[in-house]
Amino acid sequence: MSHDEDEMVIPQLADRVISEEIAVSVSDLDVTYRTTLEKRPTLKQAIVRMGRGKRSVRTIEALKDVTFEVPRGTVLGIVGHNGAGKSTLMRTIAGIVPPTRGRVEVTGRTSTLLSLGVGFNRALTGRENIVLGGLAAGLTKEELDERYEQIADFADIGDFIDMPMRSYSSGMGARLAFSVAVHLDPDILLIDEALSTGDAVFKEKAAQRMQELVDNSSTMLLISHALRTIINMSTEVIWLDHGKLMMQGDPEEVVDAYTEFVHVKKTTAAMNDM
Amino acid sequence: MSRAAATQDRPKQVYLPHRAGLPRLTTYVATLWSRRHFAAELSSATMRAAHTNTFFGQFWLVISPALNAAVYFMLVNVIRGGSAGPDFFMHLLAGLFAFTFIQTVVTNGADSVVKGGNLVLNTAFPLLLLPFSALRTAFLRFLPTMGILLAFFVYFDYFGPHSDSCDAITGACSPLNTIHFSPVQFLAIPAFALLFVFAMGLSALMATLQVYFRDTSQLLPYATRIWLYLSPVLYYADQMQPWMLKLEVLNPLFPMLTVWTDTLIRGVMPSTAMWLGSCAWALGSLLVGTFWFISREREFAVRI
Ligand SMILES: Nc1ncnc2c1ncn2[C@@H]1O[C@H](COP(=O)(O)OP(=O)(O)O)[C@@H](O)[C@H]1O
Numbered sequence A: 001m002s003h004d005e006d007e008m009v010i011p012q013l014a015d016r017v018i019s020e021e022i023a024v025s026v027s028d029l030d031v032t033y034r035t036t037l038e039k040r041p042t043l044k045q046a047i048v049r050m051g052r053g054k055r056s057v058r059t060i061e062a063l064k065d066v067t068f069e070v071p072r073g074t075v076l077g078i079v080g081h082n083g084a085g086k087s088t089l090m091r092t093i094a095g096i097v098p099p100t101r102g103r104v105e106v107t108g109r110t111s112t113l114l115s116l117g118v119g120f121n122r123a124l125t126g127r128e129n130i131v132l133g134g135l136a137a138g139l140t141k142e143e144l145d146e147r148y149e150q151i152a153d154f155a156d157i158g159d160f161i162d163m164p165m166r167s168y169s170s171g172m173g174a175r176l177a178f179s180v181a182v183h184l185d186p187d188i189l190l191i192d193e194a195l196s197t198g199d200a201v202f203k204e205k206a207a208q209r210m211q212e213l214v215d216n217s218s219t220m221l222l223i224s225h226a227l228r229t230i231i232n233m234s235t236e237v238i239w240l241d242h243g244k245l246m247m248q249g250d251p252e253e254v255v256d257a258y259t260e261f262v263h264v265k266k267t268t269a270a271m272n273d274m
Numbered sequence B: 001m002s003r004a005a006a007t008q009d010r011p012k013q014v015y016l017p018h019r020a021g022l023p024r025l026t027t028y029v030a031t032l033w034s035r036r037h038f039a040a041e042l043s044s045a046t047m048r049a050a051h052t053n054t055f056f057g058q059f060w061l062v063i064s065p066a067l068n069a070a071v072y073f074m075l076v077n078v079i080r081g082g083s084a085g086p087d088f089f090m091h092l093l094a095g096l097f098a099f100t101f102i103q104t105v106v107t108n109g110a111d112s113v114v115k116g117g118n119l120v121l122n123t124a125f126p127l128l129l130l131p132f133s134a135l136r137t138a139f140l141r142f143l144p145t146m147g148i149l150l151a152f153f154v155y156f157d158y159f160g161p162h163s164d165s166c167d168a169i170t171g172a173c174s175p176l177n178t179i180h181f182s183p184v185q186f187l188a189i190p191a192f193a194l195l196f197v198f199a200m201g202l203s204a205l206m207a208t209l210q211v212y213f214r215d216t217s218q219l220l221p222y223a224t225r226i227w228l229y230l231s232p233v234l235y236y237a238d239q240m241q242p243w244m245l246k247l248e249v250l251n252p253l254f255p256m257l258t259v260w261t262d263t264l265i266r267g268v269m270p271s272t273a274m275w276l277g278s279c280a281w282a283l284g285s286l287l288v289g290t291f292w293f294i295s296r297e298r299e300f301a302v303r304i
């Protein structure tokens, strides 16, 4: 795992105010996906199954008994292997995926910047995607008019803004998505692996904007594979492993424990191979 | 940047385990209403995107239903081996345009949630906006066809052959023409309103079906074509076989299209049974479609 690429440094975190107030409270949370065995469920398969009298549902326990609290103003880093449940946790906090058990309380408006990006309809232009994303997220037309210029300026993709998004490079799409999420003026910002895209200049700008949000006492939840970024930006880190909360605490300590764990597992695996 | 500092301004959300049940309907409807602009924008943007790359652009909204009607008219006339009069032509047009509205709702509604992909996975919003947006698109495509219909209506009313115009020498009479404006035609507005409500429920129903059974959209072209042949569009209701007429209690479009063409084209008051049948289908579709959708929609994110 490389720690140094995709890194983003935020100059000063020491003087931020972490409030007593709880922004996100997660208690005893289980999330289980229920998917049909087939990749694409179809009528034919349903009929065949009905004939055999059985339902083939595969359950995936993405989160198991997770409990933690996030005070307002915290920048919470989330680390864990692929499939650990990080994205699922964010989707639950955003109210997109329902808990299977437990309870999630969120105080404030959330804005999600999940890795899939804002450009949901690639036949439409960047401008249309911005407007649609904003309206779906609950902004009014007036609020959007107010912010549209800021968003477009920040993304800085020139005339591409009025072209269908299928003509965008992946970097352009990511810039637009980032720009939308950080201009929605959320109380709680959820960022899922979206910082690593973009060139050096854009990263610099993104870091500055994040600092502004942090200064405004926004709460932030951050998933990144760049562990350096996590250490630099977070005030607190949680570590998930196969859906379980392994550790919560000081960024350096948790990341160290996580890297050591990954390292140990790797070496034992390597030794078992021999 | 302004920021609401007071705590009481921050909405508090509690997420609990999902049960296949309805959320608080008042809250749901309020959110749905407050984000209605999303559905409108989505449908406008989709319409723009569909017509920017073609030479005739937006004119296709008129050209394609007109061509469609011409094809069916020729087809039906050839099959009947004779010339049908203005009455039948107008019946066919009105029926076909209304049917096309329903067909568009069914097809686009089915795709609405599944094609919503990233937005559904990334944003928490009432998903019913997606099929309703498809409904709006279908309605916007339907409106220009009423212009075509009106043009023909005006033409036949003023210049069309009249039923008493028989050729003095051969004795052959022109086909019957009863196309005249009448006050009963205003009842076509509530008749269409019923179709619209029916379509509302249908769009939600198809969207839900497509999430659970991905074959749905593959089957739709065949299903809708059969539906067209079983509905009184390419022929009059009274030309149906008796056994077929019996089956029509199962066809929502039988009473709805009868009410529609009776009022709009023939200017006669449809029977009470037809009105009641239409109301029942409209309401039933709305309740079943939207409630099924709403009770399942939180689960959609983990299934698409
Ligand atoms: N939509 C989905 N349907 C079924 N299973 C899913 C879905 N999304 C994620 N999963 C499963 O849930 C687990 C956690 O996934 P995820 O939260 O995406 O992990 P991470 O973001 O940490 O990589 C994985 O095993 C993944 O396969």
Ligand SMILES: [Mg+2]
Binding pocket: A086, A087, A088, A192
């Ligand atoms: Mg992920």
